[in-house]
Amino acid sequence: MRTPLTTASGTFGYGTEYAAALDYSCLGAVTVKGIRMSPWPGNGMPRHAEVPGGLVNAIGLQGPGIDDFLAYHLPHYVDVVGSDLPMIVNIWGGSIDEYAAVAARLSDAGAPVAAIEVNVSCPNVKAGGHTFGHDPAVLAQVVKAVRAATALPLIVKLAPNVPDIVPYVRACEDGGADAIALINTIPAMVIDIERRRPVLANRTGGLSGRAVHPVAVKLVHDAYRATTLPILGMGGVYEAADAIELMLAGATAIAVGTATFTDPATAERVLGGIVEYCTRHGFSSACELTGALDG
Amino acid sequence: MGAFLENTRIVRHADAGPGYRTLVLEAPRLSAALSPGQFVHVRVPGLEASALRRPFSVFFAGEGRVELLYKVVGRGTAALATAAEGDTVDVLGPLGHGFPETCRGTPLLVGGGYGVAPLHFLAARMVQSSPAAHPILFLGGRTRDDLLALDRFAALGVEVRLATNDGSAGSKGFVTDPLDDALIEHRSKGMPFELFTCGPDGLLKAVAQRAVGTGMPGWISMDRHMVCGVGACFACIQRVKGPDGRPFNARCCVNGPVFAANDIIWDS
Ligand SMILES: Cc1cc2nc3c(=O)[nH]c(=O)nc-3n(C[C@H](O)[C@H](O)[C@H](O)COP(=O)(O)OP(=O)(O)OC[C@H]3O[C@@H](n4cnc5c(N)ncnc54)[C@H](O)[C@@H]3O)c2cc1C
Ligand SMILES: Cc1cc2nc3c(=O)[nH]c(=O)nc-3n(C[C@H](O)[C@H](O)[C@H](O)COP(=O)(O)O)c2cc1C
Ligand code: FES
Numbered sequence: 001m002r003t004p005l006t007t008a009s010g011t012f013g014y015g016t017e018y019a020a021a022l023d024y025s026c027l028g029a030v031t032v033k034g035i036r037m038s039p040w041p042g043n044g045m046p047r048h049a050e051v052p053g054g055l056v057n058a059i060g061l062q063g064p065g066i067d068d069f070l071a072y073h074l075p076h077y078v079d080v081v082g083s084d085l086p087m088i089v090n091i092w093g094g095s096i097d098e099y100a101a102v103a104a105r106l107s108d109a110g111a112p113v114a115a116i117e118v119n120v121s122c123p124n125v126k127a128g129g130h131t132f133g134h135d136p137a138v139l140a141q142v143v144k145a146v147r148a149a150t151a152l153p154l155i156v157k158l159a160p161n162v163p164d165i166v167p168y169v170r171a172c173e174d175g176g177a178d179a180i181a182l183i184n185t186i187p188a189m190v191i192d193i194e195r196r197r198p199v200l201a202n203r204t205g206g207l208s209g210r211a212v213h214p215v216a217v218k219l220v221h222d223a224y225r226a227t228t229l230p231i232l233g234m235g236g237v238y239e240a241a242d243a244i245e246l247m248l249a250g251a252t253a254i255a256v257g258t259a260t261f262t263d264p265a266t267a268e269r270v271l272g273g274i275v276e277y278c279t280r281h282g283f284s285s286a287c288e289l290t291g292a293l294d295g
Numbered sequence: 296m297g298a299f300l301e302n303t304r305i306v307r308h309a310d311a312g313p314g315y316r317t318l319v320l321e322a323p324r325l326s327a328a329l330s331p332g333q334f335v336h337v338r339v340p341g342l343e344a345s346a347l348r349r350p351f352s353v354f355f356a357g358e359g360r361v362e363l364l365y366k367v368v369g370r371g372t373a374a375l376a377t378a379a380e381g382d383t384v385d386v387l388g389p390l391g392h393g394f395p396e397t398c399r400g401t402p403l404l405v406g407g408g409y410g411v412a413p414l415h416f417l418a419a420r421m422v423q424s425s426p427a428a429h430p431i432l433f434l435g436g437r438t439r440d441d442l443l444a445l446d447r448f449a450a451l452g453v454e455v456r457l458a459t460n461d462g463s464a465g466s467k468g469f470v471t472d473p474l475d476d477a478l479i480e481h482r483s484k485g486m487p488f489e490l491f492t493c494g495p496d497g498l499l500k501a502v503a504q505r506a507v508g509t510g511m512p513g514w515i516s517m518d519r520h521m522v523c524g525v526g527a528c529f530a531c532i533q534r535v536k537g538p539d540g541r542p543f544n545a546r547c548c549v550n551g552p553v554f555a556a557n558d559i560i561w562d563s
Contacts, residue, residue: 010529017526019297020298020299021298021300033527047530047532062544259345260523261522261523262343
């Protein structure tokens with residue numbers, strides 16, 4: 001990656017939507033919205049609620065399915081952005097086989113598809129709706145299946161709502177992951193007290209934005225101490241300081257998510273601030289920030 | 296054109312009726328790029344730190360300026376209302392798929408509340424581009440206080456027909472009453488028309504039904520809660536018929552906000 005920054009899946013569409021609002025040269029890669037085999041309609045409306053310090057969303061992983069993604073969204077990305085800026089494709093599925101099948105289809109896509117990010121925070125239909133990411137044994141099976149289906153670099157994106165992240169990190173290592181991403185959104189709920197109803201049609205959703213940042217720092221820190229796998233850190237990155245904090249905790253690269261909705265040029269500001277910080281503190285490159293905690 | 300950020304400056308910010316404000320921004324790039332029915336996404340001054348942007352239709356764009364007409368309804372619009380002349384406002388646009396540029400027959404514009412905003416920009420463009428167009432505006436509200444921008448439509452020479460629930464201006468009842476009279480008149484004389492509407496969902500649905508029922512084109516501007524405004528997050532869904540006739544969850548911010556009446560699938 002030419003810079004340590006990417007976009008958080010689901011906050012940057014299929015990579016082209018912000019082309020005139022952000023100077024993409026600040027990005028090392030673009031991570032696109034989660035894709036599964038077939039088109040998926042997502043949840044009912046309303047799908048979001050603004051809360052102090054962030055956003056609760058229940059989009060429900062609406063997406064076009066892998067066929068349309070390859071036939072339309074990928075070529076459109078090449079037209080608008082080019083093939084030089086690597087694309088990380090976020091994938092999900094309702095079964096382990098589906099994960100593997102999507103990964104296999106992406107393996108043949110060629111540039112700019114450069115890596116796969118596996119979202120394991122979606123319900124496992126066969127296991128009564130429990131998410132794949134909440135059982136280390138199932139998680140390892142998913143990672144193994146995807147690993148067997150593709151030679152592309154594999155980033156496994158973990159859920160934050162577990163008592164201890166280490167067994168999940170181990171499962172990623174055992175399954176053959178090349179990197180881990182932390183954090184996905186945190187389960188949350190918002191109630192309209194006047195109507196005495198949940199605000200979201202799905203009743204519950206996932207919290208992102210400023211409020212989740214300290215949670216992300218802690219989990220990246222815990223994971224860094226447990227593994228040598230590189231960590232893609234995300235969660236509430238609005239300013240350079242937020243990104244630097246995640247890097248000091250152990251992240252190698254950073255994704256900007258919810259902040260983009262408020263300021264599409266967030267990544268530009270964040271990169272500028274990282275460079276300034278490195279100069280001020282005598283680091284010759286941002287790579288040196290990873291895990292550089294003094295104490 | 297893709298949406299870009301413009302750092303605009305407030306040149307005027309004034310009351311436009313009880314609870315309503317007009318905001319005039321110096322925005323040379325946006326003013327040249329916007330077309331009627333499109334919207335802009337405003338980063339609210341004072342809430343920059345983390346609040347989401349707020350979407351507003353374009354009330355007028357031209358001569359280097361972009362005008363918005365908004366109602367104070369919550370935290371974002373209340374904060375926006377306190378912004379002062381000379382302040383800067385970060386605006387993302389142009390956004391969305393607006394009204395068609397051409398119209399066969401009489402343009403019948405139907406608005407409710409702040410929904411009149413995009414209809415004003417549309418009327419201004421129509422009057423400017425084809426002086427023979429003669430759009431008619433049907434405007435409804437609960438009381439006369441909800442009937443906005445009447446002076447601006449008068450300045451454009453647009454005929455206006457009003458209705459209020461309490462009868463304080465125009466006919467007493469719903470705006471669909473004077474609209475239905477006009478539809479009967481047009482149909483009895485065999486005169487073509489197209490319907491353009493923006494306002495509360497109930498009004499949109501009523502106008503869409505009339506477009507579908509009369510077999511004439513109807514253009515419906517939907518107001519859905521938004522997050523990104525550019526098509527990146529899938530927060531702003533409206534169920535519509537796709538080009539292949541099959542239903543799909545369209546994103547109001549890019550596939551709309553203006554949809555053809557025929558395509559909208561209303562919640563039962
Ligand atoms: C395409 C489009 C054009 C619009 N044009 C105008 C206009 O010209 N004039 C005008 O006064 N208003 C317009 N609106 C509605 C306006 O965006 C909302 O009234 C405003 O966002 C409310 O913000 P708030 O913080 O004051 O209210 P709050 O209720 O406190 O907002 C809380 C949250 O809900 C969202 N939200 C609340 N109501 C709406 C709504 N009706 N639509 C979308 N998001 C909403 C906000 O973005 C925010 O995330 C438009 C909306 C859309 C989608
Ligand atoms: C609207 C929205 C949609 C998201 N969609 C996905 C998704 O499809 N797949 C995924 O792995 N994560 C998804 N996420 C999670 C983000 O990628 C990210 O992990 C999380 O929001 C934390 O980062 P942030 O606080 O910077 O947004 C989504 C987040 C938001 C706000
Ligand atoms: S508001 Fe994000 S897709 Fe429409």
